[in-house]
Each structure stands twice: as structure tokens, then as C-alpha cells.
Amino acid sequence: MNNEKAYSPVSGYVMLAIIAVLFIGGIWGLIVARTMWLILPLVISIVLMPGFFFVNPNGSMVLVLFGDYQGTVKTNGFFWVNPFFMKKSFSLRARNFDSDKIKVNDKVGNPIQIGVILVWQVHDTFKAAFDVDNYETFVKLQTDSAVRLLAGLYPYDNFDTDSEVTLRSAHEEVNHALEENLRNRLEIAGIRVIEARIGHLAYAPEIAGAMLRRQQAAAVVSARFKIVEGAVSMVQMALEHLAQQQIIELDEERKAAMVSNLMVVLCSDKDVNPVVNTGTLNH
Structure with a gap:
């Protein structure tokens, strides 16, 4: 199994009523009837209690039994499953990631500072849970790598002609290239890239003054x-x-x-x- 599959759990309210009956019956048998075999319902109710969980809107729960992936619950509500299931929750909400401003060289070797804004969400919980160690760290590292690659493909600016695509002028084309690159990189972790764009772009401080004078002269x-x-x-x-x-x-x-x-x-x-x-x- 290497794909996400749906799992249909039992209603938590039904199991809550059953466990409550077992628990109260066990207490009654132990205290009132003083019959030792009636303690069994109390033990069963205690064993079954860890099976309860709930799923919030735009949330999910990955279920694993002794290393075997059982499925993912994406339906909102209060549920009960086998108490021996390991449960791990995943948010399916869209998230914003504003990367740190990193210093890289553009296509012509000029040092620049660049940062990106990434909007992403988990769409395959199996890949996010089992194909990478930590999907949030994976998003950050792959975004950093994609930004470095993007900066090396285009010059920051072109003072001689407007025909060449640059980081500063061709926003739509550059952002599209960044988005496609990140989409291919993050697919392995079950991440859907909603939007990716350059959020910060500037020359590095050591050449910013000289480049400003060059821009003014041009x-x-x-x-x-x-x-x-x-x-x-x-x-x-x-x-x-x-x-x-x-x-x-x-x-x-x-x-x-x-x-x-x-x-x-x-x-x-x-x-x-x-x-x-x-x-x-x-x-």
C-alpha cells in the first residue's frame, strides 16, 4: 500500500453509550453485587476508551495498526476505532510559508537577496506520513533549494535590453517557473502547491549602492x-x-x-x- 485510502470508523456517540453501560455495570457488580466476574465489563470499558477521537473541519486522522496502514479518516465528527490503532492527525488547511531571505547569485553572478511566499496544503496523508520523515521540514528545505535554483536561471535585471527574462521584470513567467519546480519537488510528500511567488528581491548590501547608481545612470x-x-x-x-x-x-x-x-x-x-x-x- 503506497496510496491514501479512506477508512470508515464507528460513531463515537454509539460507542460512548456502550462503554458507559459496561463501565457502570462493572462498578455496580464490584460494589453492589460483589461478584468478581462482573469486574470484566469494567476492564473492557477501560481498554476500549483510547479508541475515541474526533476530526475537525479540514482535518484528518491517519490510522496504523502494528505498522500496517489502515486508512485515513477525513470526515468531520466524533468517532471510535480499534483502541490499538496508532492515530496521527494531519491538517488539510492551506498554509502560508514565508521563506527566509537567502543570499544567492543570479545568472550573471551578481549576489542578490531573495525570498518566496508559498501557499500549500497536504492532499495525500499517506505520503506526508510515511514517504518523508517530517513533511513540514521537507517543505522548508525544498523551497530553499528551489529558490536557489530559480535565482541561477535568470539575471536580476538587464540594463542593455528588455528582451531577456529577468527576476525583476518577468514576474508572471518567473513565478510560474518557481511554482512548477516546487510542485514537482513536493509531490513526493503529498503536498499540493496552491501558489508560489517571489516575496522579496533585492541586491545584496555589498553591491546595492553600485547597482543603484547604475540603474539611475541607465x-x-x-x-x-x-x-x-x-x-x-x-x-x-x-x-x-x-x-x-x-x-x-x-x-x-x-x-x-x-x-x-x-x-x-x-x-x-x-x-x-x-x-x-x-x-x-x-x-
């Missing part, structure tokens, strides 16, 4: 590129509009001066202070 370059691109378009549009409306005819030298002035105005970080020419165009 952002500045990108912003400047957009500004220059927009300024060129605006200058081109201005020259074409002047030519179409025939507002003023400019030679190449004056076009060059106008382009230079417009580019300075549009690309400058600060407000421009214009110099007003009160003479002619040539002076």
Missing part, C-alpha cells in the same frame, strides 16, 4: 534619449510649418541657428533665459 540615459528624440521631431515640425505657411524665409545659416536655439531650449535641464533682440534680424 534611467538618465533613457530619459535623455527620449528628450532628444522629441526635440528633434519638434524642430523638424517647426521648420516644416514655417516653410508651408511661408511666414519667413530662412537661409541655411539661419536655419542652423534656429535649430541650435530650439535644441538648447527643449533639451535644457533648467529654464532658459532668452535674450531679446531689439534690432534687426542681422544685428
